[in-house]
Amino acid sequence: MQITTPNFKENATRALNDAPLQKALKNVEIGFIAKRLAAVDALPEFEQLRDNARDIKNHTLAHLDLYLEEYEKKVIASGGHVHFAETAEDARAIILDICRKRNAKTVTKGKSMITEEIGLNDFFEKNGITPVETDLGEYIIQLRGETPSHIIAPAVHLNKDQVEADFRRVHTHLPADRDLTEHEALLNEARLVLRQRYFEADVGITGANFLVAETGSSVIVTNEGNGDLTQTLGKCHVVVASLEKLVPTLNDCSQILRVLARSATGQDMSVYTTFSTGPKRAEDPDGPEEYHVVLLDNGRTAMLGTEFQEMLRCIRCGACMNHCPVYHAVGGHAYGAVYPGPMGAVLTPSLSGIEVGGHLPNASTFCGRCESVCPMRIPLPKMMRHWREREFEKHLTPTAARYGLKFWAFFARRPKLYRAAVSVAMPLLSWLGGSSRRIHSLPLADGWTKHREMPAPEGKTFLQAWAEKQAREAGR
C-alpha cells in the first residue's frame, strides 16, 4: 500500500473534520470496550493467563531458530510445503509462483493483515489474477479501493449507508428496488454474492493467528466462517504468516487463545478457531489438495535482540487501538500505514524505517491505556518513547518541537528561574481562560487548541498552592 505516514498531521486534521468518519468512530468505543471488560471480569484467571501468554512468546522468541526448524519438519511430514521469504517482494513472488503452477485465475482470501503488509491484492491484479476478499469488512473496503482502518474491524470507519451505496454501485445484477436499509439485508447480500466465489477459486489464501511447532498446524480465529470456506473449498491452501506467529505446543496455544478473543471482541472464544495440518488426507472427501506456508521475515529478525523484540509478542487483537484516545479521535487511516493505533506506531518504524514511520510514536498521549489492556503485556508507551528518542537523535523531529524541548530544558535545569517564570505565566494563562476557564486559542500552540480546549490553570503554580496548603494545615 501507499504509505502516507509522514503526513500524520494533515491526515489527522482531515479525519477530525470528516463528519461521517467521526460518527463511525463512535462504534469503536461502543462496540469493544465494555464487552472486553465484561469477559475479562468473568474470568478470574485472566491476569495469570496474560503472564503465561507473555512468557510463552518470550520463550518462543528466544528459541525462534529452533522452533522454526521443528515447525518446518512437522509441516513437511504432514505433506505440506514451507517457503521462507526475507522480504515482501520475495513473499509475493513465491505466492504468484504457487498460483501460476495451478493456473489460478481467481484467489479467495480470508482476512489477513500480513497480505496487506506485502500488498498482495495490487500485485495479483497487476499479474492478471483476481483476488476476492471474503471477510465482510475486507470485502467492503475492497469494493471501495480502500485499506483496512482497524486490524480486526477493517471497515469500522464506515457507516451503513455508505456500504449500501457501494453494494448498489457494484451489485448491478440485483434488482435496483431491493431493500438494503437493514444490516441483515447487507450481510445477506454479501453472503449470496460471495458464496459462488469460494467454489470458483483455484487458490484460497489465509493468514494465521498461530503456527504450532508441536503439530505443524496453522490456526485461524474468525467469527464469520469465511476463512474456513476459503481454506476448505480452494484446491490449494496458502497460509501467509510472519515468523513470530510460532508457539511451541497446542497447550501453549490454549493459553493465548483464552486472552485473544476476550481482548479482541469480548467473546470467551471466537466462533471458529480452526487448526489446519497439511493438505487433505487420502480418505478425506473435502479439503485442499495442496498446503503451503509462506513464512515472512520482512524486518522481524532485525527486531530480535533489540528493545523492540517485545513487540513480536503481538497477537493482533486490536485492544490497544480500541482503547486509544488518539485512535478514537482520528481513526486508523490517519496513521497512513498498514498497522494503525499504538501497535502500529511501534511496528511501522520497525518494518518501514524511522524515516517513514518515525512520526507515529508521537501520535500518542502516553496515557498508558494500551499497555494496560494489551493481553501480551507489551510495554507500548515505553517502546514509543524509544522511537521518539531515536527520532530526536536523528534530528527528524520538527524544529518547533526541538526548540520547545530545549527551551523547557533550559528552565528545568535552573529551578529558581523556572519558578519565577511560571509564577508570571500562571496568572496570565488564568486570565486568558476567562470565566469559562477554557483556553480556546493559544499562541504558538494552535495545533493543540484547534480541535480541543486547554483547561486554564487556577492562577497559582503548583509550588505556590502546595506551600499555602502546608501553611493552612500547620495552622490547624
Add this chain to the structure above:
Amino acid sequence: MSARDTILAKVRRSLAVSGDEAARRAAVAERLSDAKAGVIPARGQLPQDERIALFSKYAEKYGATIARVASIEDLPQEVSRYLKSSNLPASVRMGDDVLLKSAGFEREPMLTVLSGASDGTDLAGVSHARGAVAESGTLVLASGPDNPVTINFLPEHHIVAVRAEDIGASLEEAFAGIAATYGKGEMPRTVNFVTGPSRSGDIEQKIIMGAHGPRALHIVIVG
C-alpha cells in the same frame, strides 16, 4: 544461501546464538515432548451434570440452541422435529460417522439422508462432535470421511450431536483427546472449535448472525 538459511542465520545473529547450544536444544525438545498445560480456568472443573449445564449456558449465550436426548436412537426424531420447527424440508447431509450411522435414521421414513461432503446446496447438515469444551460452550469437530468439514460451514443449519460424556472442562482436555486418537503431535487435516453460529460485526459493529457459515447451530446432547 537459501532464504531459509539466511533467515535462520539472521535469527541467530540477532539472538547472539549459534543454534548448536545443547541447553537451548534440550529446552525446546523438552517443551515439545512434555507439552505442559498452563493455567486451566477453574470454572469448567465441575462434576459431569454441572459441566454439561455450564457448556449449555455458554453455547446458548453465543446463540446455539440445545436439546438433550437419552440415547443415540432418539437423534433421528430430534432432527426431524428441529427441521419441522425451523420450516425446513426433511433432508439432511451427513458423513459416514459410526455414531450417526448407529442412530437408525431409516426409522424416520420421511427424512432424506444424503451422505458425503456438502456442495453448498444443503439447507441442513448433521455432524458428530468428538468433544466439547464446557468453559466456553465450544464444540470440537475433527475432519475426515466420517465428518466432512464442508458440512460444518455450508448448510444454513448445522445440527451437531455430542455425547454427554465427551463434554470436557477445557481446551487442554480436548487436545488430550485428539492426541489419544491420532497420536501425540498428530492432527487430522482440520480441527474446528465452534462456539455458536456464524456472525459478523463488520457493519457499524452491530452483530448479525449468519455471515458465511451456518445461520443456526443446534446441539443435541446425547445421554
